[in-house]
Amino acid sequence: MNFTMLPHDCVSTILSFTSPLDACGLSPVSTSFQSAADSDDVWERFLPSDYRDIVSRLVTPLKFSSKKDLYFLLCNLILIDGGNKSFTLEKLSGKKSYMLSARELSIKWSNEPMYWIWESVPDSRFSEVAVLRTGWRLEIHGRIETRMLSPNTSYGAYLIVKISENAHGLDSIPSEISVKVGNNVVSSNTTYLRCPKDDKKKRQMQSLFYANRTQMLRSRLVNNGEDTRVLPSEREDGWMEIELGEFFINGGDDANEEVEMSLMEVKGYQLKGGLIIQGIEVRPKH
Amino acid sequence: MSSSLEKNMLILRSSDGEEFIVPEVVAVMSKAIKNMVEDECASNTIPVPNVDANILAMVIEFCKKHDESEAEAASDLKTFDSEFVNRGQEALYDLITAANFRDVKELLDALCQNVAEMIKGKSVHHIRIQFLGYQLFEILTSNFIWNIWCDRDFD
Incomplete structure (x- = not known):
């Protein structure tokens, strides 16, 4: 099976069923993997479902440019609820x-x-x-x-x-x-x-x-x-x-x-x- | 033929010209076909380009099972799904493209989950050899910058 020929959406869906570690590790496989592994669709799946709520309760607001960014920022210790x-x-x-x-x-x-x-x-x-x-x-x-x-x-x-x-x-x-x-x-x-x-x-x-x-x-x-x-x-x-x-x-x-x-x-x-x-x-x- | 067709049945014609008579409830599990039916731009025969008879038959089998077993135990359906997606790479590729093109979400999810299980925990080299047919030479010369990049976040 040639992944490189699969539509972008499909590669994203496949990666969203793996884990954050896999998505990062496998991004060099091909350009389609790389763009999917950075996509918000995939990282939205890895983030907890209530991440918007958590972000809104942060003591110090976070600056992030993508869902992937946000994921790694949330892996650090952060204070919420005052x-x-x-x-x-x-x-x-x-x-x-x-x-x-x-x-x-x-x-x-x-x-x-x-x-x-x-x-x-x-x-x-x-x-x-x-x-x-x-x-x-x-x-x-x-x-x-x-x-x-x-x-x-x-x-x-x-x-x-x-x-x-x-x-x-x-x-x-x-x-x-x-x-x-x-x-x-x-x-x-x-x-x-x-x-x-x-x-x-x-x-x-x-x-x-x-x-x-x-x-x-x-x-x-x-x-x-x-x-x-x-x-x-x-x-x-x-x-x-x-x-x-x-x-x-x-x-x-x-x-x-x-x-x-x-x-x-x-x-x-x-x-x-x-x-x-x-x-x-x-x-x-x- | 369409005159003798029962109500609520549709004919799907594959790219190689074979026709399948399918209940409408099953056919509309494809969102693309559902949109065509709702917009009433479909006659009784709906062409399904890019999907050959072999693959179309598999897709219809999957949709029929999911339509019938709505009331059945979820675990039965899960077993069916995992057996259904257990196919060779070529068939998987064709099925994924067909499910994506016709927008059959349940099938696409089941297939992608199966592929995800196949690549989980594997190395980049492994995937390139197993799925992309890379040769050793290409792997040796592969861009090491990627490897540095992908190690970055998981140090």
């Missing part, structure tokens, strides 16, 4: 990810300066982060609508945190994490906000004074707090992330539902502090 959310496209697949800033989350008592303060830190993508000064209950919820996310995609939700030097009370008992889509709980688990230190002395002290209490508290948690396979992991940007759970976005015209991602530590009653929250990231899971 700087309270960040958006990015995955370069290879064109799938969407978001990060909700701490300001977009509902954090209990976060407007009480006795418990939480808002600070700006240099390595956060948002202007403010929430810092837990002290408090005995942690209730953090983030919400996102399913229609904002790419269809037929498995997503993970990650709480992006840092632990300050004077942190305390964060590793006594595990926190409960869950993801709800609509009214269905699609995943629930427990996690430690920081990996418990392997400090022999501290453990001995704890088992001496608090063994019963810890045991009793654990028994109130999901899975008795035993299944704490979720541990914070280091990110490239210097922050830590805790996977709150995963969920799947169906394709088609399914009804729009709300995804609620939560982390709760309300059963320990010990004072805790030193947790810094940047936000919750929702990104495709591979």
Whole structure:
């Protein structure tokens, strides 16, 4: 089959069924491929269907001359909705990810300066982060609508945190994490906000004074707090992330539902502090 | 012949003169034919230039199946489509041009998707040899600037 003889529209249609990587990589095949691989028809297919809406919510407007240009601009991290959310496209697949800033989350008592303060830190993508000064209950919820996310995609939700030097009370008992889509709980688990230190002395002290209490508290948690396979992991940007759970976005015209991602530590009653929250990231899971 | 033709039937004549009697609902899946019928500039016999009998028969088969199976499960139709488009390069090329020229969107999409699957993840050299009949010499002398250009965005 001689592609060079195919009408331009057909080559565009063929390329629009491939991927952004293929379209760029194959453009040198022939002049017809090259012009199709740059065409707005093809890149319109690779852009998310609601890209016009996203572009209209940008904090700093983007200048672009073609849909292809726009695609690669959206692959960089950009701030939307008054700087309270960040958006990015995955370069290879064109799938969407978001990060909700701490300001977009509902954090209990976060407007009480006795418990939480808002600070700006240099390595956060948002202007403010929430810092837990002290408090005995942690209730953090983030919400996102399913229609904002790419269809037929498995997503993970990650709480992006840092632990300050004077942190305390964060590793006594595990926190409960869950993801709800609509009214269905699609995943629930427990996690430690920081990996418990392997400090022999501290453990001995704890088992001496608090063994019963810890045991009793654990028994109130999901899975008795035993299944704490979720541990914070280091990110490239210097922050830590805790996977709150995963969920799947169906394709088609399914009804729009709300995804609620939560982390709760309300059963320990010990004072805790030193947790810094940047936000919750929702990104495709591979 | 047209006098004995049932109502709502059309005759399509291929480029090599063969005639096919087709229900109108099937024929109008081609937007080009639909426009002709709506503008009433078509007699009962519609010439389909550039498309030979062999290809026209395939296009009609595809349209008939899609017309009949509107109520059928979508997965059945998908299986039919994937079997239908599983053809050699020559036939694919002819079908794509016919579907494009006659504006049969469903067929064009199914065919283009099939070709897309064939070229996904392949290298430029592979496509040139497999589809364009390039020889090794041409590939060796191919413009390396393109390669630099196409690497640019995916570094």
